[in-house]
Amino acid sequence: MGRVEPVAVLGIGMHPWGKWGKNFVEYGLVAANAALKDAGLTWSDIEFISGADTIRNGYPGFIAGATFAQALGWNGTRVSSCYAACASGAQALANARAQILAGLCDVALVIGADTTPKGFFAPVGGDRKDDPDWLRFHLMGATNPAYFALYARRRMALYGDTHADFAMVKVKNSRHGLANEFARYRKEVSVEEVLASPVVADPLRLLEICATSDGAAALVVTSLDFARKHSGLSGAVKVAGISTVTPSFPNTVIEMPNFSTDSAVTHEISGPTFRDSIAWAAYEEAGIGPQDVDLAEVYDLSSALELDWYENIGLCKPGEGARLIRDGDTQIGGKIPVNPSGGLSCFGEAIPAQALAQVCEMVTQLRGNATGRQVDGAKVAVSANQGLFGHGSSVVVTK
């Protein structure tokens, strides 16, 4: 791929995460208007609106871009809507960037918002015997945490990670999230409290598995030219790389919602896994490597999964993730802070908004505005997540 020209982030906006029980459009409007205000722009300045879809809120959710355009007031703005599971937000951002870099527009608004049901994510309703997402619940009772737990157990067997290692991730993130006004859970927990919470999917406990939340995040992104002319700012934070990679065959790690991995009889398995490949595509576009990163926002669907991400995005070698959490390297003030926002641990997952929330946090950090959780001197940040059915997502932002 090689290097890709950056775009500027002029505005960020969020609606607080929680279980508010309102329509997702309301959250999206709050985030969008906050991002416009932050950018010093109005809706009429927007030339392209990119929505990240939600699949749990009926038709308006499937065409989120148009839903938000109508809510803000039809004005002929070009639109796109996309769904990529947990990676939807990054994909919506990638669509906006492509329009800008192609010269089709200068100013774009990206929005993701969700209203979520209580409890485990269940498949979309109906009797669908050709949908693996439906079948894995029906035939195996395999919930999302079950897959996270398989990875956690594997770490324990391969690398000797312990329950306490996993609990320390939760403890760190609970501290980070304390000062984040958009986080849903702002309460410090101890290792003892984590280990005393009930097991959901062995070895993962209730406090180690991310909840589902309502929430919304929005970005105003522009061409570098527009950013210079509009604000005279040379210091706007930039999106320097976006990864939307899919896996490479054979994908040899079992993934939601599958019953099996690919068969590797035709290939020697030696290359990186899918999760390993995700951030590297964004690094390559940005022309940087993991050694350049000052902070990371990774998708801690479970405490143990955060340790996998340390290795996947190159903060350490395979098997060394637990050492980073034991040594305090990934807490604010450590060598490479991870999830200074508090992560999913403090937010809970609002699927189409989450990858955008990661970008909002990185921009806040690089602007030096992360009061109470600031990573000193942060200049380069990377986010990573992975969506169901093979959606990689990673964004590099630079100062």
Next chain:
Amino acid sequence: MLCLMEIAKNAVVAIEGWFDPSPSNPALLGTQCTECSTFYFPREELFCKNPRCSSTSFDQVRLSSRGTIWSFTDAQYQPPPPYVSGDPFEPFALVAVELEREKMVVMGQAAHGYQVDDLSVGMAVELVVETLYEDENNSYLIWRWKPDGASKTSKQAP
């Protein structure tokens, strides 16, 4: 009336074509590409997923009925529908099993009565067929993985 419920139910597979439920010789039913030999479970019959192969020809194959545990977990809380839970809900273990010949990992529940304390990564397991759930007329069969020669965790208090 009550005695009617005791009558043996019709045993049917919970999903058609995914496994052979024969008690003496159960097996997962997959396919294999006739050109590149890649295995598939569930079956692939349209187009080979190996990007270097464009075969549309597949043989049905019985997958290895023995493998080793890649990883394992359990469900301590009742999964949401369409999982059909017993009443009361009984926690169950799940395993991901590495098949050597097929070079793939296949998931399934652990055999009834086996809990995570009975399992470990690398442990040998074999395929068995058990009842997943029942309704008025049928009992629905599913494949499960049973530790080879291991004994179940004692349910008795120490």
